Amino acid sequence: MESNDLKVMFYLAYKNLTKSKITFMVIVAVMAMSFLSITFFASIIDGLGYEFEEGMIKGQTGHLMIEPHEDELYITDSGDLVKDIRRIPGVVGVARRLDASAVARYETIEIGNPVLFIEPENEKDVSDYWRSVIAGEYLSKKDTNEMLMGANLVKSYAAEGDTQKRFDVDVGDKVTLSFSNGFVKEYRIKGIYKTGSRFVDDKMMINFDQYQLIFNFTDDIASNILVSLPQRGVEDSYAEKIIDLGVSKQINRWQTKMGAVNQFVGSLQITNQITGTIGLLTAFATIYIIIFINVTNKRKQIGILKAVGIKKQIILGSYVIQSLAYGITGVIIGNIIMKLLLFLLSVHPLSMPIGPVVPILTMERLVTTSFILIFASIVAGFFPSRKAADENILDAIFGG
Amino acid sequence: MERTIIKTKNLERVYTTGAVKTYALRDISIEIKEGEFVAIMGKSGSGKSTLLHQLGLLDKPTKGSITIGGNDVINISEKERTRFRLNELGYVFQSYNLIPELTAIENVYITAMARDLKREEYERLAEEMLAAVGLEDRMHHYPSELSGGQQQRVSIARALVNKPKILFADEPTANLDSASSEDVINLFRKFNKEIGQTIVMVTHEKDEGEKADRIIWVKDGLLDMEKLKSI
Numbered sequence: 116m117e118s119n120d121l122k123v124m125f126y127l128a129y130k131n132l133t134k135s136k137i138t139f140m141v142i143v144a145v146m147a148m149s150f151l152s153i154t155f156f157a158s159i160i161d162g163l164g165y166e167f168e169e170g171m172i173k174g175q176t177g178h179l180m181i182e183p184h185e186d187e188l189y190i191t192d193s194g195d196l197v198k199d200i201r202r203i204p205g206v207v208g209v210a211r212r213l214d215a216s217a218v219a220r221y222e223t224i225e226i227g228n229p230v231l232f233i234e235p236e237n238e239k240d241v242s243d244y245w246r247s248v249i250a251g252e253y254l255s256k257k258d259t260n261e262m263l264m265g266a267n268l269v270k271s272y273a274a275e276g277d278t279q280k281r282f283d284v285d286v287g288d289k290v291t292l293s294f295s296n297g298f299v300k301e302y303r304i305k306g307i308y309k310t311g312s313r314f315v316d317d318k319m320m321i322n323f324d325q326y327q328l329i330f331n332f333t334d335d336i337a338s339n340i341l342v343s344l345p346q347r348g349v350e351d352s353y354a355e356k357i358i359d360l361g362v363s364k365q366i367n368r369w370q371t372k373m374g375a376v377n378q379f380v381g382s383l384q385i386t387n388q389i390t391g392t393i394g395l396l397t398a399f400a401t402i403y404i405i406i407f408i409n410v411t412n413k414r415k416q417i418g419i420l421k422a423v424g425i426k427k428q429i430i431l432g433s434y435v436i437q438s439l440a441y442g443i444t445g446v447i448i449g450n451i452i453m454k455l456l457l458f459l460l461s462v463h464p465l466s467m468p469i470g471p472v473v474p475i476l477t478m479e480r481l482v483t484t485s486f487i488l489i490f491a492s493i494v495a496g497f498f499p500s501r502k503a504a505d506e507n508i509l510d511a512i513f514g515g
Numbered sequence: 516m517e518r519t520i521i522k523t524k525n526l527e528r529v530y531t532t533g534a535v536k537t538y539a540l541r542d543i544s545i546e547i548k549e550g551e552f553v554a555i556m557g558k559s560g561s562g563k564s565t566l567l568h569q570l571g572l573l574d575k576p577t578k579g580s581i582t583i584g585g586n587d588v589i590n591i592s593e594k595e596r597t598r599f600r601l602n603e604l605g606y607v608f609q610s611y612n613l614i615p616e617l618t619a620i621e622n623v624y625i626t627a628m629a630r631d632l633k634r635e636e637y638e639r640l641a642e643e644m645l646a647a648v649g650l651e652d653r654m655h656h657y658p659s660e661l662s663g664g665q666q667q668r669v670s671i672a673r674a675l676v677n678k679p680k681i682l683f684a685d686e687p688t689a690n691l692d693s694a695s696s697e698d699v700i701n702l703f704r705k706f707n708k709e710i711g712q713t714i715v716m717v718t719h720e721k722d723e724g725e726k727a728d729r730i731i732w733v734k735d736g737l738l739d740m741e742k743l744k745s746i
Contacts, residue, residue, distance in 0.1 A: 117631070119628075119629070119631040120629075122628070123625070123628055123629050126625075126628065127625075130614075130616045130617055130621065131616050134615070134616035134617075134657075135616065415612075416614055416615075419608075419612045419613075419614065420614070420625075421597070422573055422600065422606055422612075423600065423601070423606060423625075423626050423673065424597055424598070424599075424600040424601025424602070424604075424626055424629065425597075425601070425625070425626070425629055426594075426597055426629070427593075427597070429629070507574070508573045508574070509568060509573055509574055512608070512612065
């Protein structure tokens with residue numbers, strides 16, 4: 116192909132694009148909408164999955180969760196270990212917890228439930244419970260007869276029609292806890308928390324020191340120690356640093372402690388892949404059809420150009436350039452709108468039952484979607500224009 | 516001595532639909548001299564447009580030969596036929612067939628541009644051609660902003676901008692009113708007289724045919740020998 120052929124090719128493409136502004140705008144709008152329909156839904160699902168994981172990290176596991184070996188019940192010397200880990204540069208927070216279960220009783224209702232013994236101030240660095248108090252107040256270190264209760268245990272926060280057994284309590288009411296060793300104590304509800312995650316909103320929280328009183332322990336024990344890190348993805352390097360401190364306990368990454376959430380998020384991701392693929396195929400077909408119709412309508416024009424001596428490659432190239440222009444412009448506009456939506460939704464997140472959800476658009480999805488839509492537009496421009504350019508001149512001009 | 520510019524021998528064009536063969540042209544042997552203005556006439560369906568399409572390399576005959584300027588134009592590649600149409604031939608169609616996205620001047624210079632002329636040169640040629648057909652004040656108008664007669668004049672300018680050996684016109688006045696039709700035929704006559712342009716025109720209007728130097732009559736795909744003898 117000669118350089119002059121390219122010049123004519125671009126000239127014809129440019130004239131077609133600039134003269135047929137409405138066609139251009141319609142096709143670009145379809146491209147942009149296709150881009151949005153694929154990426155926006157996927158980003159909500161990704162955001163939802165992220166929020167589920169964050170809920171678990173900030174409620175249950177931290178980024179790292181140090182646990183005793185399988186043959187041990189507790190981590191010993193936990194106070195010193197917390198101090199040592201806190202000295203590691205970059206560590207955001209460290210908090211230890213003790214787990215137990217108790218039968219809680221209020222008036223005639225009795226519910227067997229997990230009890231979490233926490234250090235209220237340290238806990239603030241690794242979890243979001245303190246931010247999730249929706250009634251009353253968060254625990255303080257001095258609270259020896261107070262507890263925090265998860266909203267899932269409280270009748271007034273249950274969804275309409277929910278028949279699960281719950282306490283008809285409010286802040287200030289007293290609930291009696293009976294532990295497995297026979298210890299019984301009454302605790303006043305100081306606050307009710309709700310994170311939005313059903314996996315963590317069913318706990319009762321009591322001050323860490325109470326465990327020693329209840330179970331008559333004098334050792335410095337903990338069921339687990341949660342470590343909060345600056346961000347996800349750095350768990351391995353911090354786990355190594357903790358091992359370097361001489362810690363021989365189990366150091367679990369949050370991913371390994373997700374349990375049912377992992378399955379749920381995994382299912383979401385598979386659903387996302389399926390809907391994403393279907394969305395891409397639909398967008399591919401839509402774009403193909405629209406550009407196909409556009410090029411097919413230019414069949415006569417292609418015949419005229421051939422008749423007056425314009426090379427087939429020039430005609431074909433000019434239509435591929437036009438399609439490429441539709442594709443690139445549509446994807447760019449789709450990207451801009453998507454970025455604006457993501458910005459708006461980061462300021463005003465979507466309100467969902469699990470809490471506020473901010474859509475997440477991964478670079479991989481953005482690149483894949485952009486590439487496939489541009490590819491679809493090239494294919495959609497190439498085949499019908501090649502068909503028209505290969506056609507007999509008279510058939511193209513007069514319709515045959 | 517006038518040179519023969521088009522020569523056909525035993526030209527045949529058959530359309531096959533399943534087992535049915537339709538002979539659009541049969542045994543057409545004609546010669547057209549350089550600088551001649553020839554009209555091809557005949558009834559509807561006689562094969563006159565089909566003949567023009569074969570001569571203008573817009574279609575390929577199923578049998579026979581065509582030489583233009585001494586060159587065999589049947590047994591050449593599609594690429595060479597395209598180059599031949601661009602450099603040696605010009606076309607005027609019944610329904611103008613201008614590119615709607617291009618202005619009058621752009622429609623005229625697009626083929627000159629494809630010949631790798633410099634911008635100043637192809638613009639000058641297009642301006643000259645549009646002025647020659649009386650459209651110097653309509654150069655930057657789109658086809659949709661021009662009347663039928665004006666569009667056909669743009670089409671004539673486009674056909675002549677590359678100074679073709681032969682101008683082919685397929686019923687160029689069929690869609691025009693009588694005044695515009697006369698303008699178009701007068702333009703053909705003018706270019707034929709002034710620059711010696713060879714013109715082959717299909718028409719069914721007798722008075723237009725009579726303005727040509729010669730009429731080739733076609734009937735049922737064959738040359739109408741009776742009418743040819745009677746002239």
